[in-house]
Structures are given as C-alpha cells and as structure tokens.
Amino acid sequence: MRYLLLDSGNCRKLEQVGDIRLVRPALNAFWQPSLPASDWENVSGIFSRDSGGGGTWEWKEKVPESWQIEWGGLQFIVKPTGFGHLGFFAEQHENWEWLRKTVSVMGAKPKTLNLFAYSGASSLSMAQGGAEVFHLDSSKGMNDWARNNLQINSTIPDSIHWVTEDVLKYAARETRRAKKYNGIVLDPPSFGRGAQGQIWKMENDLIKLMNSCRDLIDRSSKHFILLSCHSPGFTPVILERIIADVFEKGTFESGEMTVPEKSGRKLPAGTFARYMGKW
Numbered sequence: 001m002r003y004l005l006l007d008s009g010n011c012r013k014l015e016q017v018g019d020i021r022l023v024r025p026a027l028n029a030f031w032q033p034s035l036p037a038s039d040w041e042n043v044s045g046i047f048s049r050d051s052g053g054g055g056t057w058e059w060k061e062k063v064p065e066s067w068q069i070e071w072g073g074l075q076f077i078v079k080p081t082g083f084g085h086l087g088f089f090a091e092q093h094e095n096w097e098w099l100r101k102t103v104s105v106m107g108a109k110p111k112t113l114n115l116f117a118y119s120g121a122s123s124l125s126m127a128q129g130g131a132e133v134f135h136l137d138s139s140k141g142m143n144d145w146a147r148n149n150l151q152i153n154s155t156i157p158d159s160i161h162w163v164t165e166d167v168l169k170y171a172a173r174e175t176r177r178a179k180k181y182n183g184i185v186l187d188p189p190s191f192g193r194g195a196q197g198q199i200w201k202m203e204n205d206l207i208k209l210m211n212s213c214r215d216l217i218d219r220s221s222k223h224f225i226l227l228s229c230h231s232p233g234f235t236p237v238i239l240e241r242i243i244a245d246v247f248e249k250g251t252f253e254s255g256e257m258t259v260p261e262k263s264g265r266k267l268p269a270g271t272f273a274r275y276m277g278k279w
C-alpha cells in the first residue's frame, strides 16, 4: 500500500495513505484544489490546526491505530499523532535517495550521524546505502518507532546505533572525545526539547550546532552535510550560507523539498541544503 498526494489547495492537502484517505493542513497551498469537493469530503479523517500550534483530528470513521505504507523506497509504520503528523515527512523522499547514493560512493563503510532523526527514514536510507549510522533523537518514543520501521524493512542491514539524547549535549560530548563522522544529517524543528527538557530554538542554537558539526566531521576524506527544515524564513540560500560559514570549501546545492501530486504538480514543504567536501 502506497502513499499518494491526491490534491492540494485552500491551504490543505488530500492524501491517500495506504487504504486511508486524510485531509491535513498545507499552509502554503494558496491555490484552488483541482479535484471536486466530493473527493475532499469522502475521507476518513480531517486534521485542523488551532491557533496554539496544536490541533484536532475529526474522524468520520474508525481507522486502525497504526498501519503500514510504502513511500520513497521505504516501508513506514503510520500513526496519526495529536500534532497532525503521521510518522513520515513525504517531502524528504529526494533527500533519502540522495543519501543512499552519496554514502554508497564514499568508500569503506562511512560513519554518519542523523540528528533530530524522528522515525528514522534518513537513518534507514543511509544504512541501505552501506553506512554505519548513529541515529539521535531526544524522544525515546520516536526512537522506538524508528527501530520498528527498521524491523519492517527487512532487507536493510541493522547497522544503526540508537541514541536518545539532547542534540547539543551529544555533539559537545562527541567533540570532547574527538569522535569523527563522514556525514551529518540535520532536520531541526523550530522549537524542540532535549531528553532532559533542554530547549532547542532554531534561531539561537543552529549556529552553535553547525560549529560542533565542523569539529565532528572528518575533513581529511569525502564528507557531507544535509540540512533541512520547515522553519519560516530559513530559505534554501540561507541554509546554504549557514553551512558555508563553517565549511568553506566544497560544493553546495539547495532547494525546496516537494511532494509530487497526482496532477503532476508539486506541493512545496520546507527547504534543504547539501554540502559535499573533498569530493
């Protein structure tokens, strides 16, 4: 059972998530939907965001607590959360493909770090490409979810170490221990909390974290950084400049993350920048 973005418009998106059809917010979908209103009404659940940043699901029929889908070359356990998330960010699919390819040409088993690793799609993609992966998230629940995702992707090698910790605390300790990685993936939220309640704020903390990443990257051989986010104001060029500030020489690419729509158009959702050094 696959994922398919059926339509978007009026700041919402209509998604086929395996057998289940859902409507969720798509805050930049300022255009008109292409499918008729009846398609948008014939759904199992609708998530609406409230002014406090949370929101509620309105269920029109009972759906399973969780189910399984395929997207971007991976199997996912899908669970509607109170935050309106399902456990995967469909717009990351091109980054997963890029990670698979990139780690597969880096030579002897590269060692990579996935920060803010969520349900593990980037970690699984890097393991698929042949990397030894350190997967870090502050939420034990998310790390359990990611491990379960690895279990249902039975062809992916179990070359992932699971770390439940605050990102800045881990980066500082690894730097003290002079640990080195060949690639680092970061998908920071605007606001988050570490494993002991530490506050993560993108505007205050991203530069600090990028400086630690410079210390953690082995710059003597091929290395990479993939930075993505959904935070307003962090455009592709801004992400590129943030990386370029700490990694002077190398090649950069950046852009918007998008989800292909059934109509052939694309729904933009967030931005990314990729850096490759000594390539």
Ligand SMILES: C[S@@+](CC[C@H](N)C(=O)[O-])C[C@H]1O[C@@H](n2cnc3c(N)ncnc32)[C@H](O)[C@@H]1O
Binding pocket: 115, 116, 117, 118, 119, 136, 137, 138, 139, 142, 165, 166, 167, 168, 187, 188, 189, 190, 191, 192, 193, 194, 195, 198, 199, 200, 228, 229, 230, 231
């Ligand atoms: C995948 S990222 C955000 C994804 C997306 N860019 C967004 O803005 O919605 C969210 C993950 O970061 C984790 N996280 C938040 N603050 C953290 C921190 N201080 N240290 C480690 N992980 C953190 C959360 O548990 C969550 O799984």
